[in-house]
Amino acid sequence: MSSPVEIAVVRDAAPAAAAWRAVVAAARAADLPGVPAPVREEVLAGLRGDAHAGGRMPPAWAATGAEGEVTAVAGVRPSTSPGPARTAADLQLYVHPAARRRGTGTLLLAAVAGAAREDGWAALRAAVPACTPGDVFCLRHGFVRERVVHHLLLPLAEVHRAWLAELVYADHPGYRLTTWYTPAIPAPARIGFALAGPEESGGFAVVVPGLVFGSAATVVGSGWGWLLRVGALDAGTGAVVGYTEVFIPPAPAVRAQHCRVVVVPVHRRRGLGRWVTAELLRRLRAEYPRISEVETVAADGDAAVLALGEEFGFRAYRRTHDYRLRLPG
Numbered sequence: 053m054s055s056p057v058e059i060a061v062v063r064d065a066a067p068a069a070a071a072w073r074a075v076v077a078a079a080r081a082a083d084l085p086g087v088p089a090p091v092r093e094e095v096l097a098g099l100r101g102d103a104h105a106g107g108r109m110p111p112a113w114a115a116t117g118a119e120g121e122v123t124a125v126a127g128v129r130p131s132t133s134p135g136p137a138r139t140a141a142d143l144q145l146y147v148h149p150a151a152r153r154r155g156t157g158t159l160l161l162a163a164v165a166g167a168a169r170e171d172g173w174a175a176l177r178a179a180v181p182a183c184t185p186g187d188v189f190c191l192r193h194g195f196v197r198e199r200v201v202h203h204l205l206l207p208l209a210e211v212h213r214a215w216l217a218e219l220v221y222a223d224h225p226g227y228r229l230t231t232w233y234t235p236a237i238p239a240p241a242r243i244g245f246a247l248a249g250p251e252e253s254g255g256f257a258v259v260v261p262g263l264v265f266g267s268a269a270t271v272v273g274s275g276w277g278w279l280l281r282v283g284a285l286d287a288g289t290g291a292v293v294g295y296t297e298v299f300i301p302p303a304p305a306v307r308a309q310h311c312r313v314v315v316v317p318v319h320r321r322r323g324l325g326r327w328v329t330a331e332l333l334r335r336l337r338a339e340y341p342r343i344s345e346v347e348t349v350a351a352d353g354d355a356a357v358l359a360l361g362e363e364f365g366f367r368a369y370r371r372t373h374d375y376r377l378r379l380p381g
Contacts, residue, residue: 219330
């Protein structure tokens with residue numbers, strides 16, 4: 053017979069951080085051996101509701117057992133802007149390995165889905181490690197698999213500094229590089245390579261509003277970590293025509309998350325993606341000695357993206373399945 057489980061909203065982030073981290077760390081250790089345990093700042097990012105301005109849905113939930121121990125946690129963040137046209141919210145749900153197969157995850161999902169539906173969201177999205185209990189859980193609970201994502205890992209020590217410098221200082225007539233830093237938002241963007249579609253070809257003025265391109269901010273402590281961005285500028289107009297970014301987590305984390313490479317379509321096939329990526333990796337090695345590896349992702353079928361990753365030495369080491377659960381209106 054299953055022990056009674058209580059599902060409750062997490063209203064105070066700091067006191068809940070230790071219990072939340074213990075559940076996430078245990079779940080990751082069981083399902084993803086080798087993936088670093090979450091640092092405290094990452095846990096607080098999942099607990100706080102900064103991204104929920106204008107919405108009623110709580111950002112964090114927890115399931116507790118008969119003795120008050122936390123056995124499962126869930127975090128929810130909008131993946132589209134709040135408003136009348138809300139579509140999907142991103143879900144993270146972890147159940148401690150010792151508390152699985154008791155219906156706890158099902159109860160937690162029902163609570164979160166109900167709150168999301170009441171807040172006007174049409175769907176929940178989840179990124180789940182392939183061939184894990186979470187994969188089976190999603191299929192059993194009506195989630196639809198949308199795509200397969202490959203996770204790639206690059207040990208920075210294996211990238212030769214001289215080769216990176218050669219790529220960075222190669223001539224690119226009509227273009228120049230710029231670098232800037234911004235504090236990371238509480239929930240880092242999905243990692244991985246991306247190529248801008250036609251709807252994104254008008255430039256990137258909104259990418260970093262308020263920043264002056266060509267100047268690098270002084271990096272002082274940020275509790276959430278930092279985004280290092282490298283852009284390729286049109287030398288004639290000063291417009292950003294391509295950029296890449298990496299999320300640098302707070303110490304003592306050693307793995308950075310490469311977020312994206314974007315190049316405006318009319319400026320492709322000129323080596324700009326390779327150029328900005330080389331400068332990004334060069335700066336990581338020079339400025340962040342504690343960062344020993346970089347992770348990125350690429351969707352299944354993105355041959356150009358996978359080829360660029362392979363060129364720099366990224367190697368596939370696991371897969372994730374992206375799911376969507378439609379919520380009844």
